[in-house]
Amino acid sequence: MTALFDAVSGGLFGATAEAAAETTGDGILSGDAVEVGYLAAAVCFILALKGLSSPKTARRGNLIGAAGALLALVVAFLSTDLAHLALILLAIVVGAAVAVPAARMVKMTQMPQMVALFNGVGGGAAALVALMELGETSGADPGWFSLTATAFTALVGSVSFAGSMITFAKLQEIMTTRPVVLPGARWVMIGSMGLAFVLAVATVASGNLVAASVLALTGLAVGVFLVLPVGGADVPIVISLLNAFTGLTVAAGGFVLSNTLLLVAGTLVGASGTILTRLMAAAMGRSVAGILFGALKGGSTAGSTAVSDRPVKAVGADDVAILLNYARKVVVVPGYGLAVAQAQHTIRELAEVLEGRGIEVLYGIHPVAGRMPGHMNVLLAEANVPYEALKEMDEVNPEFKTTDVVLVVGANDVVNPAAKTTPGVDPKTSLLFGDAQDSLTKVLGAVKTL
Amino acid sequence: MTALFDAVSGGLFGATAEAAAETTGDGILSGDAVEVGYLAAAVCFILALKGLSSPKTARRGNLIGAAGALLALVVAFLSTDLAHLALILLAIVVGAAVAVPAARMVKMTQMPQMVALFNGVGGGAAALVALMELGETSGADPGWFSLTATAFTALVGSVSFAGSMITFAKLQEIMTTRPVVLPGARWVMIGSMGLAFVLAVATVASGNLVAASVLALTGLAVGVFLVLPVGGADVPIVISLLNAFTGLTVAAGGFVLSNTLLLVAGTLVGASGTILTRLMAAAMGRSVAGILFGALKGGSTAGSTAVSDRPVKAVGADDVAILLNYARKVVVVPGYGLAVAQAQHTIRELAEVLEGRGIEVLYGIHPVAGRMPGHMNVLLAEANVPYEALKEMDEVNPEFKTTDVVLVVGANDVVNPAAKTTPGVDPKTSLLFGDAQDSLTKVLGAVKTL
Amino acid sequence: MTGVALLSVFVLAVFVGFEVVSKVSTTLHTPLMSGANAIHGIVLVGAVLVTGHADGIGAQLVGLLAIVLATANLVGGFVVTDRMLEMFKARPGAGASAAKEGEGR
Amino acid sequence: MTGVALLSVFVLAVFVGFEVVSKVSTTLHTPLMSGANAIHGIVLVGAVLVTGHADGIGAQLVGLLAIVLATANLVGGFVVTDRMLEMFKARPGAGASAAKEGEGR
C-alpha cells in the first residue's frame, strides 16, 4: 500500500511540478502572481456561467467571461519569455479576423452550426497543444499521470473536432441530415475504438509522439463514426455532448501543462455541459447512450414515420384568423418550421395585433423545438418578443386549461409525440398547410381586416 | 509591481510549504496519499451538505459526512509520527463520552442549545490549535500570510466560543432571554474591537505568542458583548452566524496548518452558514448588522411590546372543535408555544382525527417559528407528521385562499408581525387562551365527541 | 500544498458552499445547520496533528483540551443531526392528498 | 502547482460546474452552451505558452495553427453569445400582464 502510493506519487508529481516551473519561472510576473492572475480569470469564468443561468444577468455574465479571458491572456504573455512573439500575435489576429465577422454575420437560424464549428476548432486546438507538449518534453519522462492526460486530450480533442465538423456539415446541409448508417458501421466503430484504446495504452507506456499522433488520427475516425448515424432531431444533444467533451479535453490539457486556469475552465465546461446534455436528453425522453449507439444497434435514431390514417381537419387562413380573434388567451407553440421559414417577425406582429385587441398571447416553448435547446427563445427574442412572454413547457402546461387557441407554428413534430401533455390534439385540431411565413402573413392580413 | 509580488510571495509561500512538509512527511502514508485521503474526506463533506439539502437524502448525507470525518481521522493518524498517542486517543474518548450521551438524551426543545454548545467548543478548539501552532513554530518566521490566518483563527474562534456560550446560557435560561444592554456597552464593544485590531496587527507583525493569546482573550470579551444585547427572537440567526464564524475559523486554521481538509471543510461551512444566516434574516425581515449592533445604537433588538387595544374574541375549546369539524381545509400554524408545551403529539393526533373525517390538514411553517429555523419541522417530524404535509411560508400562503380554518398554536408572535401575509387576522380571529397542550387536548376531546 | 494552491482551493470551496445550500428548503434549515456544525468539528484533525508534535507539557495540555472540545463538536454534532433526521420520514403510503400536493409543484 | 493540488482543484471545479448550471431555465440553454463553448477557448493560453517554447519549425507551425483555432473558438464564442443575448431584453414597460405572470411565480 505504502510502496504503491510512493511509486505512484513519484511518477505522478515529480515531473508536473517541474513543468510548472518551466512555464512560469522566467517571465515578468512571478510564478505566484501568475497563479493569482489565473485564479482571478477562473473566478470570472465561474461568474460568467452563473450569470448565464439567469436572463437578467446573462449578457453581463458573458462579458465577465470575455474579460476573464482577456486577463488570462495578458497574464500568460507576462508569465514567461515567449519566442516567436510576432508570429503568435499574428496568429491570434488571424483567428480573430476569421471568427469575429463570421460570428457577427451568421443568421440566427445558423447559430447552431456556428457553435458546433467553434466547439470543434477548440477541441482540435487542445489536441494539438497536448501533442506539442509531448514533443517538447520528449527527453524527460512526464510520468504516467501526465501521459494519461496527454492521451485523453489527443483522443477526445480529435473526437470532438471531427464530430463537430460532421455536425456542422449536417446542419449546414452540406451533407444529408438523415442518419447515415454505413454497412458494417458497427464493426468499424468497435474496431476504431479498440485501436484507440491500444494506442492510448501505448502512448502512456512509451510517451511516444508517433503513438499519440496516430491516436489523434484514430480519434478523428471515431468522431466521424460517432456522429454520422445521429438523426437531425438528436443533433442538439450531440452538440451539447461534444461541447462537454471539449471542456474535458481542455481540463486534461490543464493537467498536461500544470495550468490551473485550463484545468478549472475546462472542468467547469465539462461538468456543466454534462448536466446540460442530460437535461436536454431527458426533455426529449432519450438516453444519451441511445442516441450515440442506437443507430449502430440497428436502424437509425430517427423516430418512426408511419403515416397516421386519422382524418385531419384542414382549414384556411381566414378560419385561423377568426379563431384567434375571438379567443381570450392564445398560446403559440413555435417549432423548427418557424426558424426555417424565418417567420419570427410575422408571428410577433400577429401577437402584437392580438394583444392590441386585449388578447393574452403566450409562447409555449418546447425545450428541444428548433435545432438547439432554447433555439426558439433566441429566434423570438430576435424578433423583439420579450422573454417574460416565453414560457417553458412546465410553466405553460397548466396554462392550457384556460387557453382558447393553441397556434402550433411549424412544430407538428414536437407537439405530436408530446400529445400526452398537450391536451386535445386530435378532434379539436385543425391544420393550415403551407410554409409558415406565407401562412402567417395571410393569417395576419385576415386578422387585421376583422 | 514585480518586486512587490516577489516580496509578497517570498513571505507568503516559503514557510507554509515547509510547514506542510513538516506535518505530512514522516508517517506511514506518503504525503500524496494523505492529500488524496483528505480530498476524499472533503468530497464526503460536500456530498453531506448536498444530501442535507433535500429531505429524502438528508439522513444519508449526514452519515456520509460522519464517514468522511472518520476517514480523515484515520488518515491523520497515519500521516505522521505522533507523540503522546495514548493521551490523544484518551482525549478523543473523553470528548466522545461527554458528547454522545448529551446528544442522545437532549430533548427536542433543547436541540438549539446543543447546537450552540457544540459550535462554541469547535470554535474554541480551532483557536487553541492556532495558538499552539504559533507556539511550535516560534523559531521560524511563518510569513505574514500564515500569521494573518493565525490571528484570524485566534480572534474569531474565541468570539465564536464566547458568543455560543452566552447563547447557550440564554436558551437554557441560565440567564435572562431579554436583551442585556449594560450601560456604556457601546463603548466597551468599540473599545474591545479596537484592542482586538491592535493585537491582531501586533500578532502579524511580531509572530508573538503572548500577543496572540491576549488577542484570543479579547475575542472572548467581543463574543460576550456581541451576543448579550441580542433578544430571544433573534437568537436563531445568531446561532447560524456563529456557526459560519466557526467555519471560517476552521478554514483559517487550514491555512495555518497548510491542511486542505480543514480549509475545504471550514470554507464550506463558512459559505453555507453565511447563506443560511442571510436566508433566515431575510425571512424575519431583519438585517444581520441590525441584530448585532442594533442594541448598541440604542434600545434592545426586541420588537415593541405595546399592547394593542383592539377587542379580541375569546372562545372555548368546543367552539374551536366545531369550527375545525365543519371545515374542508385546515392550516395549522405552529409556533414556539407548541414546543414549550410539548403539544406536538396532540396536534398530530388532532390532525389525524380530522383527516379521518375527510378534512385536509396542512402545516404552515413560518421559517423562524420556534427557537431555530426549521425547529417546528423537527418537532412535528418527531410526532410522526409526514414532511409532505409541512409547507413553507411561500407554499402555504396561496393555500390560505381556499382554507376554511387556520389554527395558530402558540405562534401569535410570528403570526402577528406577519399579518400582511396572513389575511384576515383581525375580525375573523378568535383566541383560545391557555397552555397549548391543555387546550389542544380539550379541543381533541371535543372533536372526537362530535 | 503551496500558498496559491490553498488559495485556489479556498476560492472554489467558497463557490461550492454557496451553491450547494442555495436551494435548501426551510424545512431542513435546522438539520443543515446542525450538520454543518458537525463538519467544522473536523478541526479535530488539526488538534491531533498539533498535539502530536507538541513539546512542552503546557502545550500538550492545551492540545488535549482542544482535542476534547473538537471531538465533542464532531461526534456530538453528527449524533444530534442524525437524531433530528431520524424523525423525517415520509408518510407510509397514507395521505394521498398531501403527497399529491407535494408533487403538484 | 503539484499534482494533488491540481487534483483538488479539479474535484472542486466539478462540483462548481454541476451546481452552477443545475438551476438554468431552458430559455437560456443555447446561450449557456454557447458561453461555455467560448470559455473552453481559453485553451488559447495553453497554445500560446507551448508555441512560445516550441523549437522545430514543424512544431511552430502546428502551434500557430492551434493558436488560430483556439482564438476562433474563444473570440467567436463570446461574440456569438453576446449576439444571442443582445436580443434577450425585457419588454420596455409594456405587457403588464406578461410581466405580472413572470413575477407571480
Ligand SMILES: NC(=O)c1ccc[n+]([C@@H]2O[C@H](COP(=O)([O-])OP(=O)(O)OC[C@H]3O[C@@H](n4cnc5c(N)ncnc54)[C@H](OP(=O)(O)O)[C@@H]3O)[C@@H](O)[C@H]2O)c1
Ligand atoms: N432538419 C435538421 O437539420 C434538424 C437539425 C437539428 C435538429 N432538428 C430537429 O429535428 C426535428 C425534426 O427534424 P427534421 O429534419 O425531420 O425536420 P422536418 O420534419 O423537416 O421539420 C420539422 C417540423 O418543421 C415543420 N416545417 C418545416 N419547414 C416548414 C415551413 N417552411 N413552414 C412551416 N413548417 C415547417 C414541419 O412541418 P410539417 O409537419 O407540416 O411538415 C415539421 O413539423 C426538428 O423539430 C428539430 O427539432 C432538425
Ligand SMILES: NC(=O)c1ccc[n+]([C@@H]2O[C@H](COP(=O)([O-])OP(=O)(O)OC[C@H]3O[C@@H](n4cnc5c(N)ncnc54)[C@H](OP(=O)(O)O)[C@@H]3O)[C@@H](O)[C@H]2O)c1
Ligand atoms: N424565549 C426564548 O428563549 C427564545 C429563544 C430563541 C428564539 N425565540 C423566538 O423568539 C420568539 C419570542 O420569544 P419570547 O421569549 O418572547 O417567547 P414568548 O413570548 O414567551 O412566546 C412566544 C409565543 O409562544 C406562545 N407560548 C408560550 N408558551 C406557550 C404555551 N405553554 N402554550 C401555548 N402558547 C405558548 C406565546 O403565546 P401568547 O402570545 O399567547 O403568550 C407566544 O405567541 C419565539 O417565537 C421564538 O421564535 C425565543
